[in-house]
Amino acid sequence: MASSAAVSTAPPALSLPPSQFARLQPHAYLLAHLSPPASSQQPSIRANGRAPSQFRVTSTNTGSLTHTNGSSVVRLGDTTAVCGIKAEILHTEDIASWSVSHSSSSSTPNKRRKLTNPTEKPGEDRQDGSDEVEDDDSYIEDFSLLVPNLSLSTGCAPGFIPGAPPSALAQSLSHRVLSLLHSSRLVRSEDLEIWYQRPNLGPEELERHNEDEQMDVDVEQDGSGSVGETREIKAFWVLYIDIMIISLAGNPFDAAWTAVLAALRDTKLPRAWWHADNETVICSDLVSEARRLSLRGLPVASSFRVFEADAASGWRAVIVPDAEEERKIAESDRKGIQRRWVLADPDGYEEGLAQERVCLVIDKDQRQNGKVVIVKMEKNGGFAVDRKELKELVAVSAQRWEEINKILGQC
Amino acid sequence: MAAQRQASSASQTPHISPAELSYIYTSLSLPGAPIRPDGRSATQFRPLSAETDILPGTNGSARVGFADGTQAIVGVKAEVERTALGIEALTQAEQEEYAAETGGNSKSDGVKQGSSSGQGSWVQMAIEIPGFRDDDALPVFLAEMMREPLVESVAGGGEGGMVGGLKGRLVINRRWHWRLYIDVLLLSQPLSYPLPLLSLTTHLALLSTKLPKLKSKGEEDPFFDDDWDAAEYLYPRAKSTSTKPSSIPGSISVHKVRPPVTLLVVSVAENVIFDPSREEIAVADAVLAISVTHDTDSGRLKLLSIRTIDPPSRLTQPGVPNSENVATLGSTAAAEESVIINPSTGEEEVPGVWRPRRGGVKRATIAKMVKMVLEKGGVGEEVLEGLEGVEVG
Amino acid sequence: MTDRRRINGPPGGTRPPVFASSIKPTTVAAERPQRQRQPNELRKIFLKTGLIPSASGSSYLEFEPSASLSAARASPQSVIPPSSSLKLACTVHGPKPLARSATFSPNLVLTTHVKYAPFAARQRKGHIRDASERDLGVHLETALRGAIVAERWPKSGLDITITVLEAEDDRWWADAPDSHDAAWGMMNVLAGCITAASAAIADARIDCLDLVAGGVAAVVADETAERGVSAPRLMLDTDPADHRSTLSACVVAYMPARDEITELWLKGDISKASVGIDDKNLTHEALIDGAVDAARGAHSVLAEAVRESAERFAGLSSGKST
Secondary structure, eight states: OHHHHHHHHSOTTOOOOHHHHHHHSHHHHHHHHHSOOGGGTOOOOOTTSOOTTOOOOEEEEESOOTTSSEEEEEEETTEEEEEEEEEEEEEGGGOTTHHHHTTTTTTOTTSSSOSSSTTSOTTSOOOOGGGSOTTTTHHHHHTTOEEEEEEOTTTSSTTSOTTSOOOHHHHHHHHHHHHHHHHHTOSOGGGSEEEEEOOOOOHHHHHHHHHHTTSOHHHHHTTOTTHHHHEEEEEEEEEEEEEEEEEOSSOHHHHHHHHHHHHHHHOEEOOEEEETTTTEEEEOOBTTTOEEOOOSSOOEEEEEEEEESSGGGGGSOOOOOOHHHHHHHHHHHHHTOOOEEEEESOOHHHHTTOOEEEEEEEEEEGGGTTEEEEEEEEEESOSOOOHHHHHHHHHHHHHHHHHHHHHHHHO | OHHHHHHHSSSOOOOOOHHHHHHHHHHHTSSSOOOOTTOOOTTOOOOEEEEEOOOTTSSEEEEEEETTSOEEEEEEEEEEEEOOOSHHHHHHHHHHHHHHHTTOOHHHHHHHHHHTOOOGGGEEEEEEOTTSOTTSHHHHHHHHHHHHHHHHOOOOOSTTSOTTHHHHHTBOSSSEEEEEEEEEEEOSOOSSOOHHHHHHHHHHHHHTOEEOOBOSOTTSOOOBOOOGGGOEESSOBOOOSSSSTTTOGGGGOOBSSOOOEEEEEEEETTEEEESOOHHHHHTOSEEEEEEEEEOTTTSSEEEEEEEEEOOGGGGSOOOOOTTTOTTTTTSHHHHHOOOEEOTTTOOEEOTTOOOOOOSOBOHHHHHHHHHHHHSTTSHHHHHHHHHHTSOOO | OOOTTSOOOOTTOOBOOEEGGGTSOOTTOOOOOOOOSOTTOOOOEEEEEOOOTTSSEEEEEEEOOOHHHHHHHHSOOBSSOSOOOOEEEEEEEEEEEOOTTSOOOSSOEEEEEEEEOTTSSSSOOOSSOOHHHHHHHHHHHHHHHTTBOGGGSTTEEEEEEEEEEEOOOSSOTTSOOOTTOSOHHHHHHHHHHHHHHHHHHHHTTOOBSSOOEEEEEEEEEOBOSSSSBOOOEEEESOOGGGSSEEEEEEEEEEETTTTEEEEEEEEEOOHHHHHHSOOTTOSHHHHHHHHHHHHHHHHHHHHHHHHHHHHHHHHHHHHHHO
């Protein structure tokens, strides 16, 4: 069907095969697909056969990489992202600013940290989402406990030279992932903290100390009234989140973010405790004791590109569209002549033709009947999309959320 | 870009015309008796001059110069380093305790074995070649090629021998070890593939390397005798039987264990040629780097590593036979040419017309090359004997 | 110096986790994985071409997980994996014109690039290629250059990029590095790289003399119940984690049709191994022959993958013409 549409619109004198027409006149080719002649009764369809708001088939697979704490492979059409998470330990003594700002925190009761919370079982449903302390996760950002890096130097597309430093695109994608991790507060800081309960220095306690130190912290905590005075954070887990884009065919951000999401859901951290004699952190290698991260929600990213019929329209003078223009657009809309299309999940071919970019990260609040929450909204490269269209895009993204939720639930 | 490309091949492809390449190839492939451009026999090495202990600031050093003017200097520095108390070290310490408690089990002897052996990463090698960045393929490949046999050799045994090879020698006690930095400098542009020169220089530098004498005992933090005369050789020497060892160069063969040497061997048609010059390597069918050392027990040579090196002949420009050349088309010369099958490569060739090599090397050829190095009285022994003639220390 | 173009972790550095079972043997004190295969039995290889459409040729290769690893996957007990299996992706871009600044080349200029993903090994790898990765690149280039008919593409370049997603271990994780420690896992990685790159090159329709396949053989010593370490034996396609120590190993890149080796990398000291026992088979020649046998095995998988690639291409071109 794709080819027939192209042939019908190409000038009859030039009988180019569709594939060559697509290369020579990419813009006209895509336009011809999106605006079929009214007589043909065909729906507006993209050159890749998708409807404008249709995403590519997405599949994920998690936990296949042996040396990671959590891993995932996400295929978004022909774009493939592999994400592996390796957890390492950051001792607080290695944090330069720690001793100044935090060492006394455990002994002063009116400090911002709530010290009763961390031993709560992560699996339990936290219904206290609203009363969490505002700066709960400041550790994650302050000590860079999440380290995402995205690599395009994998031969994923011809333009990226392997071995060269990360390209501008790779750098910007890495930073977008990082800022989204921070702003969405996906990972809880308390999942990454490794606490130490200093034993009370009673004589019989000292004797039992050697057996006790391997017990779980909350066992030791039982019955002791002076918890707040002896517990302290000795170390943090640092999650190195590395994303390799193995194959790039447009929309790397959605693929990368979905991979990060799937890998974080797969991540298990071993139980870790402070070994006072060795002055180091020891981990248990029992799978039964390892725990998963308890993530906050499921922010799903959906990217869109705006394709405009007038290729030069991106270059018009920067003026606020006045009433006259609005009227014209409304009129052409009535006539059924569409001048621009918002394409969901653009492939590499479409990305080259559409400048304006919209990225919506939304979540659904499970506690409030699946209320749609916009976690992040990015729009740049043009001014075609207005409020009304953004609303529609949020609706499309909400549908996408359901899809991704289902896909991630399966693996 | 160009430098990068050529760096990846065996060495810079010399700018030799296809006609010259064909001429060199033909003379080198004469059955039984190759004629080399500089008149050497197939197994003969280029003359060289060598001296050791030239740099007072190092633990050991050497300089070797070939007659063609290429020179290399190697300096060896040793530093004491705390053995990383990583997972393995913790394992060892605690497992031994555990084994002691429980009366020992099969695990403990495995651990004890491990404690006497060093790690390959304690030997670091850096090669500097003019015109190359230190992370270019050629210096990295050369460094790995020379480091590999060095740490691979696990010659043991005997008094004065080195248990666990060089790696074992670097262990001071369970918590401390020596780290060896071997810095190799090629002083001139690499006229030919610099491997033999660098390998010989490194060999001599290691022979002359001394480590200060350890005064501490057991698991103490190490401290050393500051008397340099009391220092011990890295590669230990047995007490010389000769009364005046320095007067007779030949009798200094007192090293029980010697560092390995890496030889560059090429095959041209049926012939095997050692220490190839630049022109010879340019026409080689196959290039091998073979590392050997003395086996202390059997007194024979033993093989430590083999690596193929990408022969630059694959990147050369082909010659054009008269039959295809527009200028000579139809002349009588073209008619006289006949296509023959090269017996070593199995490809159709016109005699006298150069074709870049392609394909690999037959197993029989590899076996022949290795045998010539290893056999008793073969080239390997000859080289090691020659090196023993160099006065060290 | 910090890398400004990447997101760096905490400036003080982080440490890999230390596990309790490595300090005191616990109830789940993991046991060394045992090789379940016959000495000359090879692991199964998953090899597929054409998964990356933007490249002219591509392939994905995976080694079958060892019995211990698949058991650990099925019923996980310890978070420490017993062993790992190779997984890598290979892309080929080209032939394409050389850069303007490049000098004239009468032959196809090959660029090979091997990079481990940071999460590929037990220890986190850096983002910048280290010496072993560059070394692998040179080995791979040597192996491929002998197989490609380079003079058919003058003034052109071919970029081969391999991303190793999961590498093989150099030894069993709980072993202290012993006298035979070396990067043995790297040799398996190289063999995989050669086979995968060969498939990707064929998928890119570059003329080759033959499909060049990689194979590994090693002389290994195992633990036995009675007397510590057993007599060394020659085995094909070894997983270093399975054995007490690897004495010597060899990788070849082999072209069966011409019976030629384009790349040979042998290292290790087997003089001790052959002295103690009367097995005259433990020579370097036996080792090379073993590696060649392993490569022959890999070649059969390679041929199958390339046939699939050719069928897909034929289907594609016939579809285009109609």
